[in-house]
Every structure is written in C-alpha cells, then in structure tokens.
Amino acid sequence: MDNTHQGASASAGLSKYVTLISSDGFEFVVLREAACISGAIKRMLDPKSKSSLFHSSELCSHPQEKPKPVYLRTLLTFTHSGIVLEKVAEYFYYNYKNRDREDVPDMEIPPELCLELLMAADFLDT
Amino acid sequence: MDEDELPLPKLAWDPSTNSFTNHRSRKRTRSTPPPFSSDPALFSSDDDPSADNYTQERRKRKFRGPWYQQVPADEADQKKAKRSFQRQHDSGVFMGSDGTDLDEPFEHTELKLPLLPLRRSRLQAQLQSSQRSAEDAAREEIERCLESGDETIELSSRGLTTLSNATIRPLATFTRISEHGFSQLKPSLKVFLASNDLTNLPEELCKLESLSFLSLRNNVFRELPPAIGHLHNLKELNIANNRLRYLPFEILELFSTVSHLKDLRLHPNPFLELPQDQLDDESSQPESDEQHTSSRSQHGVKHASLTSRIFAPYEWNPEWTATYKSRTDVRYLESNGTFVKGPDFSSSDDSDSESGSSMLLEAVDSIPVPPEPRGNYNSRAPSLLEVALKTCSQSPQLPNLASFLHEECPEYLFSLMANLEAKKESGGSKCTICKRTFFMPRTEWIEWWDIAKTVGTASASPSKPGNQRDAVERIIPLMRRGCSWLCVPKSGDTGVSDQMALD
Numbered sequence: 001m002d003n004t005h006q007g008a009s010a011s012a013g014l015s016k017y018v019t020l021i022s023s024d025g026f027e028f029v030v031l032r033e034a035a036c037i038s039g040a041i042k043r044m045l046d047p048k049s050k051s052s053l054f055h056s057s058e059l060c061s062h063p064q065e066k067p068k069p070v071y072l073r074t075l076l077t078f079t080h081s082g083i084v085l086e087k088v089a090e091y092f093y094y095n096y097k098n099r100d101r102e103d104v105p106d107m108e109i110p111p112e113l114c115l116e117l118l119m120a121a122d123f124l125d126t
Numbered sequence: 127m128d129e130d131e132l133p134l135p136k137l138a139w140d141p142s143t144n145s146f147t148n149h150r151s152r153k154r155t156r157s158t159p160p161p162f163s164s165d166p167a168l169f170s171s172d173d174d175p176s177a178d179n180y181t182q183e184r185r186k187r188k189f190r191g192p193w194y195q196q197v198p199a200d201e202a203d204q205k206k207a208k209r210s211f212q213r214q215h216d217s218g219v220f221m222g223s224d225g226t227d228l229d230e231p232f233e234h235t236e237l238k239l240p241l242l243p244l245r246r247s248r249l250q251a252q253l254q255s256s257q258r259s260a261e262d263a264a265r266e267e268i269e270r271c272l273e274s275g276d277e278t279i280e281l282s283s284r285g286l287t288t289l290s291n292a293t294i295r296p297l298a299t300f301t302r303i304s305e306h307g308f309s310q311l312k313p314s315l316k317v318f319l320a321s322n323d324l325t326n327l328p329e330e331l332c333k334l335e336s337l338s339f340l341s342l343r344n345n346v347f348r349e350l351p352p353a354i355g356h357l358h359n360l361k362e363l364n365i366a367n368n369r370l371r372y373l374p375f376e377i378l379e380l381f382s383t384v385s386h387l388k389d390l391r392l393h394p395n396p397f398l399e400l401p402q403d404q405l406d407d408e409s410s411q412p413e414s415d416e417q418h419t420s421s422r423s424q425h426g427v428k429h430a431s432l433t434s435r436i437f438a439p440y441e442w443n444p445e446w447t448a449t450y451k452s453r454t455d456v457r458y459l460e461s462n463g464t465f466v467k468g469p470d471f472s473s474s475d476d477s478d479s480e481s482g483s484s485m486l487l488e489a490v491d492s493i494p495v496p497p498e499p500r501g502n503y504n505s506r507a508p509s510l511l512e513v514a515l516k517t518c519s520q521s522p523q524l525p526n527l528a529s530f531l532h533e534e535c536p537e538y539l540f541s542l543m544a545n546l547e548a549k550k551e552s553g554g555s556k557c558t559i560c561k562r563t564f565f566m567p568r569t570e571w572i573e574w575w576d577i578a579k580t581v582g583t584a585s586a587s588p589s590k591p592g593n594q595r596d597a598v599e600r601i602i603p604l605m606r607r608g609c610s611w612l613c614v615p616k617s618g619d620t621g622v623s624d625q626m627a628l629d
Contacts, residue, residue: 091510099505103560107513114517115527119535121511126461 018045018074020089026082028089032074034096039125044076084116088124095126178211260285265293272296278316282341286322291551294330314338314359319345329553332356343367343391349605353553355379364391371398371471372572372603375558381448381577382440390577398471398603400452400574444580451574451601456494456614459568461509462538466497471572494569496611506560506610515542515565519550557609569608571615574601 018035020028036042078085087109098104109117137146264281271279279297302311316339317331324345331337332353338361347368355376357363363380373392380387442448457468496504508516518527528543546565549555556563578600608614 088510091513095505095507098507099503101506104505104507104562106516107508109513109517111517111521114514114521115530117510118514118518118539119532121509121514122462122536122539124510126510 015074018076020085021075021077022082022085023077023079024082026085028085030089030092031096034092037092037095037126041076041124080116080120084113084120087113087117088120091126181211261288261290261293264289268293268296272300275302277302277313278318280318282318282320282322284322286319286324288326289319289324289328289331291328291330294328294334297334298330300336312336314361317341320364321345326548326552327351327354328551329353332553335359338362340364350374350377351552352376352555358385361386362389362391363387366391366393366395368395370395372605374555375573375604375606376556377604378440378448378575381443381446383443384440385443387443387446392602393599398572399598400601400603447576447578447580449576451576453573453615454571457570458497458611459566459570461511461566461568463542463566468570471570494571494614496614499611504611506612508562508564508609509566512564512566512609515546516563518543519546519554519565524550555607557613558606559608559613559615560610562609564607564609567607568610569614571606572603573606573615574603576600577602 016032017029018032018041020030020035022028032045036045080088091107094107139146264284264286267281268279270276277300297315297317300313300315302313313336315334315337317334317337318339318341320341320343322345324342325347327342327347327350329351331340332351333356336359337357338359340357340360340362341364343364344367347365347370350365350370350373352374353376354374355378357380360380379385380390454471455469457470458466460466518524521527524543524547528540531539531543549565554563554565555567606615
C-alpha cells in the first residue's frame with residue numbers, strides 16, 4: 001500500500017521526506033508517509049487542499065502572496081518545542097512501523113509531556 | 127472330604143473386563159470398628175510462655191488429637207479478658223505522687239469530646255453538600271460492618287449519588303475469622319445499593335472477590351462498567367429498574383465456568399430490543415430446539431452447551447446458556463470521540479422509539495467497512511491522543527491535570543479529562559477484540575445474545591411459546607467496543623468468537 005502511495009507521490013513530484021521544525025529551531029526529517037498519519041499535516045501537504053495555504057510555515061506569514069507550488073513544500077514549522085515535536089515524530093514512526101501488525105506494542109511517553117502531547121495530538125488531528 | 131472343605135468365595139462376572147473379579151477385600155472384616163492403636167495425643171497449649179502468665183493460676187487449654195483438627199475446648203474462657211499487670215489508673219487508692227496523674231484523664235475526655243464534633247461541623251459547613259454527607263454515612267456503615275464482621279452491607283435508600291473508590295476500598299480487607307480460631311473463612315459479602323441515585327460503579331466494588339450478592343436495583347445507571355465481569359464469585363446480581371439500554375459485553379464473563387452466578391435480574395430496563403422480524407426468525411429456532419429436547423431429554427443440556435460453544439467467547443457455565451443472535455452495524459468514531467459513520471444508539475437516550483426503528487441490523491456474513499482513514503492507511507496503533515490520555519490516566523496527578531491544561535486549548539479536552547477520571551474510577555475498559563486497554567472507543571456495536579438459565583428453560587419450555595414477552599426479554603443487548611477502526615467483528619459469528627477468547 002505504501003509502495004503504491006510512494007510511487008504516486010514520487011510521480012507527483014513530492015519529496016519522500018518532510019521536515020518538521022520546532023519553535024526552538026530543532027528539525028526533524030520524517031518520512032512523508034509516516035507524517036501523513038496526522039490529518040493536519042496531510043492537509044498541509046496535500047497539493048489540492050486549501051487549508052495547506054494557511055497552516056504551512058513559509059506561507060502563513062504572507063497569506064496575501066501568491067502561494068508557491070505546493071508540492072515543493074516540505075518544511076513545516078510548529079509552535080511546539082523540540083522535546084514535544086521529537087515525541088510526535090517518534091509517534092509517527094511508531095504508528096508507521098506498526099501499521100500492519102495485529103498486536104501493537106504500547107508506546108511510552110514521559111508523564112511530564114502528556115498534557116503537551118495531548119494538545120499536540122489535538123492540533124495535529126492524530 | 128468335600129464337606130470338610132470351606133466354600134470358596136463367589137466370583138463376580140465383570141462384563142466390562144470380560145473376566146471374573148473378586149470384589150471382596152482381602153482383609154478380614156470386623157464387626158466393630160478397630161480400636162485406636164494407641165491413645166490420641168494429648169497436649170496442652172503454651173501459646174504465650176511469658177512470665178506474666180504464670181503469676182496466678184492459669185488454666186491451660188487441653189487438646190486431643192492432631193493440632194490441625196483442634197477446636198479449643200474452652201472457647202468461652204478464652205474470650206475473658208486476660209488480666210494484665212498494668213497499673214490501674216483508678217485504683218481507688220490515693221497516693222501522694224498520683225495527684226497530677228489523676229486529673230489528666232478527666233481533662234482529656236472533657237476537652238476532646240466537644241472538640242471533635244465542632245471541627246466536623248465546620249468542615250461540613252464548608253462543604254455544604256448533602257451528597258458528601260450521604261457518602262460519609264455510607265462510609266460509616268461500611269466501617270461498622272467491618273468492625274462487627276457483618277457481611278450484609280445495607281446501603282439502600284440513602285440518597286447516594288456518588289460512591290467513590292475510597293469508600294469501598296476498606297471492604298477488600300473484610301475477613302471472617304472462624305470461631306475455631308485456626309482458619310480464616312472466605313467471607314461472602316452482600317452489598318445492597320438499591321434505590322439510590324448512582325450513575326457510576328466504583329472499580330473497587332468490581333474488584334471485591336468475596337462479593338456474592340450485589341443489588342443495584344432502582345438507580346440511574348445508564349451503563350455498567352466492563353469491570354463488572356470480574357465478579358466471579360457473584361451469585362446474585364440485581365440491576366433491575368435502571369436506565370440501561372445495553373450491558374457491557376464483558377458481563378458474559380459472569381456466565382462462564384469461572385463464575386458462580388445463580389440469579390440475575392435484568393428487567394425492567396429500557397434495553398434496545400432486537401427488531402421484531404429478526405426476533406420472529408429466532409423464535410422459530412428455539413421451538414425446533416424444544417422438539418429436540420423432548421426427544422433427547424437427558425442429552426439436552428449437553429447439546430445446548432455444545433451448540434452455544436460454537437459462538438462462545440467463554441466456556442459456559444452449565445447453568446446458563448448464552449447464544450449469539452445478531453448485531454448492529456458498526457459505529458465508527460474519530461480519535462477525539464466525534465462520530466464518523468454508522469448507526470446511532472448510544473447518544474440518543476430519550477428518543478427510544480426513534481432509535482429503535484433506525485437500528486440497522488447487519489447480515490451475519492457482512493464485513494464492516496471502515497471509513498476513509500485520515501492518513502493513508504488504517505492501523506491498529508492507538509492514536510497520539512489515546513497515548514497521551516493513557517499516560518495522563520497513569521499519572522497520580524490526574525485530578526489536577528485538567529487545571530494545567532492551556533486555556534486556549536479546545537473545550538472538549540477539559541471534558542475528556544473529566545471523563546478520563548470517571549473512567550479510571552470505574553476501572554477502564556478493554557478492547558473486546560484485541561484486549562488493549564483504551565480510553566476512547568473507536569468502534570462500537572451492539573450484539574444481541576440470548577441469555578437463559580438452562581434449568582429454568584427446560585422446565586418452562588412448554589409455556590414458553592405462549593409468552594412472547596419472555597422471548598423478547600431473554601435477548602439482551604451487549605455493547606462491544608473496539609480500540610481501533612480495525613477492531614471490528616470479523617465476517618460471520620464464528621470468526622468473532624475465535625478472535626475473542628477473553629480470559
């Protein structure tokens with residue numbers, strides 16, 4: 001399934017990876033396929049979606065400008081800190097890795113991050 | 127010569143082994159029981175060999191026979207408080223040095239008595255809630271039962287609206303000590319919570335192993351926690367006259383061999399009923415079954431348990447039969463609890479008739495189709511929201527967590543946190559397909575199971591077809607929940623049952 005999708009994304013000129021940038025400047029390079037588990041990121045990256053114009057980093061500061069071709073966009077900045085975004089990226093891969101498994105192991109997150117991750121989950125729609 | 131010979135004992139023909147056998151024991155028989163080979167051991171106890179015990183004449187307990195069969199002969203004497211060598215405060219003898227000591231106890235009692243109620247009343251004034259005091263009363267009652275060893279905990283008609291885990295927890299320590307002193311008996315607790323305004327059952331109650339009777343009659347329960355299936359020693363359960371539209375799927379555990387349920391009162395409750403046409407199909411089936419039972423009366427029970435095992439998630443208790451009948455379409459939910467697709471049965475609480483008619487029954491062999499995934503695929507992995515909520519629920523700070531939430535975050539997160547706390551109180555739930563503990567259900571569907579007492583139906587079978595209502599009431603809707611969009615019933619019943627051997 002992902003093969004066909006990656007094939008599709010490659011043919012559409014989409015990069016295989018996307019970069020998530022935290023508010024304090026950390027960058028996380030994540031497989032596009034994995035990051036698209038998040039409904040919000042998927043919408044941001046979707047070439048056809050309108051919401052992508054406003055949520056994505058480079059463009060949201062200048063919404064009046066003519067948007068660049070969307071498929072080029074692989075950088076996404078977030079208001080979350082690097083610590084949170086790291087866990088988010090970890091979750092993306094956790095979900096991606098276990099997508100076909102019957103018995104999915106539990107993912108552990110540090111308790112002090114649970115509220116921030118709760119809000120991140122709400123924002124990212126995952 | 128022949129007459130002198132003693133007749134040989136007769137041999138018996140054993141058809142199973144095809145041979146003669148001698149049933150007689152080789153030992154000589156006695157008309158009287160054999161005398162004791164020696165006198166039973168006689169010993170006396172010296173449990174507490176401290177010197178204090180020997181200051182006055184002391185009656186020793188005498189035992190006969192091995193120690194493990196002992197019943198102390200002088201139980202009554204034992205109960206008499208032993209006099210100790212402690213100084214008596216009010217000896218009646220005035221001594222000069224005692225002057226100060228004498229006043230002290232008086233001072234204590236006089237001061238303490240008014241102090242305690244004062245503080246209490248101030249606290250109650252602060253709380254200003256009648257339900258708090260209702261639960262306090264319940265707590266005191268439980269305390270009293272624990273003290274006196276009373277197994278019947280009568281908390282009916284006390285106006286209880288909530289019952290917390292902390293109130294119930296002491297009951298877990300309930301022990302019954304036998305009069306014989308050497309062994310601890312297993313208590314069998316009876317908890318009456320009838321005619322209150324309860325909506326939630328605390329988890330601790332479902333953990334009480336010694337609970338044998340539970341009455342929740344006449345409350346306002348809309349749902350029972352799945353943890354109720356853990357009450358394996360429950361003999362009687364009364365949940366009549368509540369607002370239950372369905373029962374948790376886990377309640378089937380009470381009909382399995384590990385449980386000891388004898389009596390179950392479910393009605394009246396506004397249960398979702400199996401649509402009529404479906405019922406007609408089903409009611410024709412039992413009739414043919416009854417014809418069978420008449421012809422094979424002695425094998426009837428066995429056969430019934432055998433047929434039910436085909437669809438059975440558990441090994442059924444021979445006293446009960448539970449058979450899968452039908453199920454609704456699967457209702458899919460988003461990770462934050464919003465509805466995606468499927469029938470609507472849990473939310474519409476007031477419009478009974480409407481939801482009853484809109485209930486979609488699923489053909490037995492249909493495969494549920496999950497909605498379009500948010501990502502590119504559906505997976506069994508929990509959502510990030512679920513993972514975060516799970517970590518929250520494990521935190522000891524759970525009640526305070528909601529106050530740390532950012533003010534700008536959406537309203538539903540606050541209610542989620544409140545729900546999370548309530549859910550934790552009532553014991554959480556497990557996916558009925560993959561057993562993962564979850565907080566937000568992603569799939570829900572209702573299965574109708576025909577639950578009946580084996581003995582009862584056998585005797586009542588002649589009158590059964592006449593009473594249509596009985597047949598309807600035997601069919602109980604059970605709510606099943608799954609933790610991911612892939613946790614859905616597999617095609618056909620047998621597939622489902624193979625999946626979910628729950629214990």
